[in-house]
Amino acid sequence: MFQSKERRRERMRETLFPETWRQLLHNAVPLYRRLPDADREELHGHIQVLLSEKHFEGAGGLEVTEGIKLIICAHAALLLLHRETDYFPKLITVIVYPEAYAVKTQTQTDRGVLLDVVETRAGESWTSGTLILAWQDVRRDLARVPATQSVVLHEFAHQLDAGSGVMNGAPVLSDRDLRHHWPEALSAAYERLSQATRQHEPTLLRPYGAKNPSEFFAVAAEAFFLYPVELQRGEADLYSALCQYFKQDPATW
Ligand SMILES: [Zn+2]
Structure with a gap:
């Protein structure tokens, strides 16, 4: 039977959020611990929708566990609280590498000469449907006290920016x-x-x-x-x- 996207999402948001997931996020994500109780409940609903709609792929030998998906989706969901949202509509797949990965690219010198370079990256976000993260960097960000950066928030913020068509x-x-x-x-x-x-x-x-x-x-x-x-x-x-x-x-x- 046809079910509208919004009805399906509403049902996902109402799905029970397991206690083990709450515990995992409580232990792993400092922002989750700080969040007001009501916001945390709303966050759980958004996480359920993201888990059901986005595809996750491990790269470089990494197996994407339930914990990895939850931690990534919790950060993504934080950016959506209290707002009308279409859940990062351009995003289809999240690819997770075990650590920072090398990308061959080109750079231009100030005299206009193109040079081939290899860049090491902790994450990337594309308007074409892919977001890439290096898990070691995600974990490093979570362990840093005081927290000063978050590659997950960063890359999902790019996805919000992409909602207008261009970043x-x-x-x-x-x-x-x-x-x-x-x-x-x-x-x-x-x-x-x-x-x-x-x-x-x-x-x-x-x-x-x-x-x-x-x-x-x-x-x-x-x-x-x-x-x-x-x-x-x-x-x-x-x-x-x-x-x-x-x-x-x-x-x-
Ligand atoms: Zn960026």
């Missing part, structure tokens, strides 16, 4: 007021980060965010969840725009 640091903004506020808040903070990075000054956001507006949005999303109090203090307009976008205020958790 350019401008995700779909449903709120009219936010559409007005967003470009200025994001570009001013991006400029500050770019300038400080050029001058080799210490920065609140990871210097990688100065690469382009798309990376800036992904790096800012990491900071928003991992060190919200510091971000609110150091980049108030950016924090406020992200609060409006994510419909969450992690500084109060």
